[in-house]
Amino acid sequence: MDGYFIRPTGTTPSVNFKPGNGELELRGNSMPDDPLSFYGHVFSHLPALDNQELQEINVNFALKHIEDSSTYLHILVKKLISLASEKRPLNITWYYEKNRTNILEVGREISEHYNHPFKFVEVFKIKDQLRQAS
Numbered sequence: 001m002d003g004y005f006i007r008p009t010g011t012t013p014s015v016n017f018k019p020g021n022g023e024l025e026l027r028g029n030s031m032p033d034d035p036l037s038f039y040g041h042v043f044s045h046l047p048a049l050d051n052q053e054l055q056e057i058n059v060n061f062a063l064k065h066i067e068d069s070s071t072y073l074h075i076l077v078k079k080l081i082s083l084a085s086e087k088r089p090l091n092i093t094w095y096y097e098k099n100r101t102n103i104l105e106v107g108r109e110i111s112e113h114y115n116h117p118f119k120f121v122e123v124f125k126i127k128d129q130l131r132q133a134s
Contacts, residue, residue: 004045012038013063019048022088024080025060027126031067039072049083057084062095062126066106077110093119097126 003018013028024042032038049057059080066073077092084090094107104120111118 006041015042017042017045017048019045019051022049022051022054022057023059024049024057025062027060027062029065030063030069030073031065032069035069035072039069039076042076043079046079046083049080052088054088056088057090059090059092060095061092061107062123063103063106064097064100064126066103070106070110073106074110074113077114077116081114081116090116091119092116093121095121095123095126098122098124 003020003023004015005017006012006015008014008028011029011031011033013026013030016023016025016027018024026042057080061073080090080092092111094104094111096103096107104122107118107120
């Protein structure tokens with residue numbers, strides 16, 4: 001399957017999915033009016049990551065706001081974990097803005113709930129490019 005890109009809106013994150021490279025990135029606001037519809041589309045393409053040729057699965061979350069969609073982020077992480085294996089590890093990086101500890105807490109909660117380590121990276125501002133905070 002070829003990948004796809006969904007442009008961000010004021011209420012939904014961009015989704016950059018490259019299953020051939022084992023990459024998924026969500027960036028922006030996660031406050032969709034219909035979270036099931038939005039995340040359902042993402043969920044429906046995840047089986048493309050179940051590829052024995054992939055050496056790893058890399059997922060980046062760079063979310064500015066999360067509202068009414070954290071349940072779907074839990075489901076997304078659960079589905080991603082189910083696709084990982086000893087030979088195909090799942091690497092999750094969770095970016096958060098310096099003063100948005102609530103976003104950090106959502107990531108920690110999901111990581112702890114599934115007992116799966118995340119790499120947490122503090123940044124100045126989540127935009128098209130990330131710049132790490134010092």
